[in-house]
């Protein structure tokens with residue numbers, strides 16, 4: 071099933087499916103109480119931190135390369151910057167803040183050596199190459215890229231990335247949705263009990 | 268100063284279980300837990316970092332390659348784990364490391380552990396998932412194995428009437444996952460044990476025939492509690508941390524404290540399934556997706572179970588496709604790939620297996636825990652073996668095993684073990700088979716730190732059964 075079909079049957083969808091599940095769950099003897107959930111946040115409501123000084127351009131370009139936003143993604147959809155993923159680098163509860171300046175220095179250094187221009191001034195393809203090289207030189211960057219990706223796709227600061235991948239979010243359970251399980255044995259089992267002797 | 272028969276540090280499996288058994292045996296028990304008392308009303312279906320950092324403590328290895336975390340709160344990891352409760356296969360207890368050393372004590376075999384597993388199953392009401400409880404992602408792995416003539420078994424959980432909402436690792440907001448706050452902890456309280464939350468233990472000091480436990484109370488005031496005995500159950504990351512911070516008072520601390528860190532052989536994969544198996548809907552259903560395969564156990568000593576989960580779980584992995592885009596885990600192709608495949612064609616899986624623990628937990632100058640989990644040749648060879656099995660499954664099904672840089676996959680995350688292990692050899696194992704710290708009698712370790720090696724399957728049941736076993740010794744003293 072491709073994405074369009076997924077959205078038609080499940081996502082597009084997905085609200086109808088969730089509401090359906092809600093209605094079914096509630097219909098089934100009010101089994102569950104609705105839980106208040108922060109997913110109801112306005113997807114644009116998160117407050118994005120911005121770095122101060124010269125590094126802002128470089129780090130902004132780094133984020134826009136890891137998960138490209140409207141100016142870089144030909145489809146024009148929001149990316150890491152719009153999802154406030156910069157917060158990952160600047161919020162003191164993650165191990166990156168003290169390295170943010172170093173990240174910018176390293177990227178500008180590699181960019182200048184390889185392409186003769188500051189990282190933020192390179193076209194997207196060259197920025198991508200620089201990041202691939204840089205993460206091998208500075209393992210912490212690989213971790214930062216993972217964190218930036220998971221902040222975007224995981225909805226760390228707002229729901230932009232979750233919506234982008236069609237993740238339906240909080241729900242009252244998929245149990246009654248036919249596609250949620252095959253419901254019948256799909257293979258032989260090795261044990262009688264569920265665990266090995 | 269509080270003075271009890273026993274002071275327990277941490278309220279996960281390793282702490283809550285001795286709390287119940289010792290209180291039942293008539294001992295006075297105080298359990299200090301750094302996290303909050305959380306109930307279903309506090310659990311929110313929210314993967315945001317803010318929500319997750321309330322529930323988990325996360326550490327990154329010194330070389331930034333590996334992440335390890337544990338659940339915090341009254342009930343420890345049981346609040347936010349995915350709740351697969353599996354007995355370890357017999358061979359786990361017979362396992363010998365690279366030096367031929369049997370890591371479990373000779374007196375602890377699967378037959379010896381079985382009655383303790385049974386106790387945990389009875390207290391926590393652990394049941395086998397029905398096929399209707401197996402989420403779609405689990406069914407897909409089952410089908411992939413069936414296509415190869417292999418088996419997969421439905422797993423065991425303390426979950427009843429699961430709604431399959433897919434948020435177990437945020438804490439079950441519907442009260443269907445029966446964490447320790449449903450069983451051991453209230454029963455221990457009823458038997459007289461006291462659990463004190465938001466109390467973070469810093470170190471231990473000897474005090475005559477007993478021990479003083481120094482902790483920060485909820486207002487950050489340093490206090491002391493005294494116990495004739497102390498049981499450490501603060502997780503495989505924090506238990507050695509507490510002991511290492513205690514060195515000024517605990518002279519001659521056993522040199523193996525903090526060594527042998529084992530990540531339980533965890534290796535995470537991402538599979539892209541062919542059209543015939545799509546959609547995967549990895550967000551539907553319990554996060555441990557219902558089945559586990561033992562089909563590769565005999566030959567490789569590994570098990571594999573599918574996961575279900577949020578996009579972050581998928582997108583955070585350093586994966587790329589060998590068959591074209593994305594060629595790196597970033598950029599426009601990666602973004603589009605995740606969008607086009609997450610909900611329909613991808614599902615994550617975790618392999619677990621037996622490999623030597625070669626990591627180390629230390630504390631820095633401020634007493635903060637740090638860890639190292641080097642990618643040794645042995646670990647690399649193990650990961651290659653696991654990847655080979657994953658590839659075999661993919662090839663047999665027209666699926667793709669997404670690759671990672673250097674084919675190192677994600678090793679680590681959720682199952683640290685063995686940093687203060689029990690064992691027969693006094694030089695290699697800081698604790699006796701009964702969990703008592705060899706260098707400091709009266710201090711016991713009963714959590715994942717004391718489990719001496721990989722468990723072959725998800726570890727919580729073995730940690731719990733081992734805690735029952737150690738608690739039985741303590742209760743008899």
Ligand SMILES: Cc1cc2nc3c(=O)[nH]c(=O)nc-3n(C[C@H](O)[C@H](O)[C@H](O)COP(=O)(O)OP(=O)(O)OC[C@H]3O[C@@H](n4cnc5c(N)ncnc54)[C@H](O)[C@@H]3O)c2cc1C
Nearest residue numbers: 277279281301339343344349350351468714715725726727
């Ligand atoms: C996301 C996730 C999913 C998982 N899913 C599964 C699964 O499906 N099946 C399975 O078998 N295992 C699973 N695990 C692993 C399982 O949760 C752990 O192995 C298990 O909880 C470890 O038990 P423990 O007693 O060693 O420590 P924990 O359960 O981690 O408990 C330690 C407790 O000590 C407290 N503590 C720590 N330091 C201090 C201090 N200084 N002072 C006071 N208190 C302190 C902590 O707050 C915590 O509450 C999962 C883990 C994670 C992170």
Ligand code: SF4
Nearest residue numbers: 429430432433435439
């Ligand atoms: S999937 Fe089931 S056990 Fe997990 S949080 Fe939802 S209802 Fe609870």
